[in-house]
Amino acid sequence: MYPNPYEQSQPLLLKEQEDGKPRETAYESSEKIVVVGIDESVNCGTEVPPFSWKKLWLFTGPGFLMSIGFLDPGNIEGDLQAGAIAGYSLLWLLMWATAMGLLIQLLSARLGVATGKHLAELCREEYPRWARNVLWVMAEFALIGSDIQEVIGSAIAIRILSNGVVPLWGGVVITALDCFILLFLENYGVRSLEAFFAVLIGIMALSFAWMFGEAKPSGEELLVGILVPRISSRTIQQAVGVVGCLIMPHNVFLHSALVQSRKVDHTNKGRVQEALNYYSIESTLALIVSFVINILVTSVFAKGFYGSEMANSIGLENAGQYLQQTYGGGVLPILYIWGIGLLAAGQSSTITGTYAGQFIMGGFLNLRMKKWMRAMITRSSAIVPTMIVALWFDTREDSLDVLNEWLNVLQSVQIPFALIPLLCMVSKEQIMGTFKIGTVLKVISWCVAALVTVINGYLLLEFFSSEVNGLIVGAIVCVVTAAYVAFIVYLILRATAFFNILRMTKPNSAAAKGDTSLG
Template sequence: MSIAYLDPGNIESDLQSGASAGFRLIWVLLLGHVLGLLLQRLCARLGVVAGQHTAEVAYHYYAKWPRWILWIMVEFAIIGSDMQEVIGTAIALYLLSNKAIPLWAGVLITICDTFTFLFLDKYGFRKFEFFFCFLITIMALTFGYEFVISAPAASDVAKGSFFPWCKDCDMDQILQAVSVIGAVIMPHNFYLHAALVKSRKIDRSKKEKVVEANKYFLIESGIALACSFFINLFVVSVFGNGMYNKSNSDIREVCLSGNNEMPDFYRNAFDNSTDDATSDIYHGGIFLGCTFGVAALYIWAIGILASGQSSTMTGTYAGQFVMEGFLQIRISRWKRILITRSLAILPTILVTIFSQGVDHITGLNDLLNCIQLFQMPFAIIPVLTFTASKFVMKEFAISRWEKVFYLFAAAVIITINYFFLFEYIDENYNSGIGWAIFGLIILFYSIFVIYLSHYCFVAMGFYQQSTSGKFSKIFPPPNESAFDAPWLLNDAIEDGSSTNKAIDAWKF
């Protein structure tokens, strides 16, 4: 679960955050992790209490066509995330081989490495988790090394972390702050986490065991996200300390004059312009190599490689659970990998072949982060709906104040989505055709968000679900019999009462 907060898209967003705003946006990163923890807590509780993960509950809760649309939207999020992982891995191999492995070859290699790591799954889920921990450790050591040699001022890092303000920030820096939230909180992770908790053996027939499991899953998630926050913090601090207020010509001068043992083809990666320094995974590695020696370049690339490899498997598991839940079909994992990785690789390899070099492929990350933001409501709203529903959660449904808080958070995120999409279209596709397409997308997007929000408000008790008439055909009530609370049924059996009465007692 924590790997989704450390994929190459997140790392690049951290890099750009530091390069564009210095240390001033670290608090946004911290806020994103705190909000992420609270939302992940809901996902874990759903899996523990309902015994079903988010996609499985959605299968019973929504009508057929909305359910299919929701599945497609989540698949888009997974494919977008997978493309970032492919790009990150290809660039890491490109740097480690000193350009001997071209980008298109690196993209193709990612097909093979996924299947190579897949065999570890045969040795048990715990051993696979250990392998994930190993990759996280590599990221902590590599990015931590860059943090140590960069030596940013501790006072500046602390101030940026705990003072929620961005004095004199321009629009680009505000958009960067929005991008940080979009990169950190991944939509498909909400579906993944609720499914992962099912790998733990929980006696759901006893209420106290469910309470205990919820507590320890919260602690586990907190530790995991604390680790991912510090790794992200390392990246923001390194580039906030080194690239903030630097132009391309400034860094080019360092590359040409320094005794850093950098190959000549890296020394000319930055042009001689006075524009803000180019900040992406590729140029970030070259900056580190020019500033601290070529070893820093290779260590950076190893960290990016670990990030890409670990998040690849995260996307694979999320895709499998989503497909099994929404479609109620089971497909072998290697087939699932072949499908999602092919969908991610095809557009990526086309860009690598027909583009003019690494500069263009790294620019894809901005578009992919935008896609992640666009899909966010399709993960947050269902999770809030299910965890607020007494049909699903029984006495573990979220409280009134939690409903208010999470609704406010969801409203803020959705508003940010509209703002970010408007700015992105205005900057990149500012034409009549572009705005016409954008208008149609927003129309259908808004209709579907309203549809999902209706069920969320009903689950929270704001008004009753209609069970008759034309309105009920558009919003059919959920299949209540699909949700159980085994500890209540167990108590009912011991008391000699009927199962149906035990369930009926918890209806609205």
């Protein structure tokens, strides 16, 4: 039999077994979906099989789970504030920010499909112990910050729908139980879990479309907002928020794992390319849906609150009351429609957060434990601080906006620690083989990463310039900032030829032994 040239160009994929045991993946082999379509018995080699609607349907799912990261309560709050303060003028930026998010998520999917491993696993293998431990801690901080926003958003929705009977901390307890929903659905297979999330996305779309119909925003102004770029000094902070809240660090880790829920023959280049094509289509469709939902929310608040006295004070906590005052009640009061949509956003995002936490913890720490135990650990690590927050802020409603600002900062500082490892890995032939990204895509991707990092850097600068007071606190912030920047520089330089040359000059290096890792 002739050797497979594709296998020879994929050194990472040849490390199927270490110490005689199959390498760890995001899903057990028995859990993966077998994609059946046209001419499955034909060994196509490097030829990509023809397009099949049936196959597209079977590959559809991971992208929609990923898209929930673009629809969580933090994003919903960003949408409503952008609409209330900037009107329709930032819709064009929302569109391009979604496009940038799509590019990053497609690269994440590419990494997972081409290597058969997700980003957290590859970080464990490719970086030295100290660096991967820092990356793990940063990923956990980002996940906890995101989860607090999502759980608080769900708790606010529960309080709205219960007419204030259920306090904020009670909503947190109810939301915490979604871990059991995840564990229950996982017993019925990946498709059951994906169907559940599709229902929640449908509820969001229906709720916010209903609100759109009640508000009747101007179609002409909406179209101009999408097509004509406009920005002013008064709306710069909202513009930064629109871009910053769409790129979620844990979502980058999540998507690279979700795509492994389908069985793909990694020794067959044509099959890998086929999977990438279908995942690209379904991810694009999923983010188009999320973009439309974000537009609906922004437009409703642009029509009702732009230019009003309430514009600068609106947030998740009081948005329902303001909507009710502005639009009144119909067959179903708009307050409850808002609560239903917000609850669907919060519940779906908290469950995907738990899912992402399992992959992050399992990948970085190489944990071999049952999924229910890993889910409980992940859920507890986020729920405990969220409960403390809920108890503290339950009677301090105005302080929830301050909390949200701090959480946005917490997540913003983590973004480079997901993007830089991702871009370094998808650019390397020893990791991606023939599926490494080309020069043009590499330049575009790094420009997007640089833009997102600069935008979030601006957000941090604005935040700390107004929040940090005192010489000692300022000195501490400077020291932490220096360490932060130094680690980012290290991650970037690690991918350069300098480190590769340094490795090759060591006689006992891993490279000399044929190891393809960077660590």
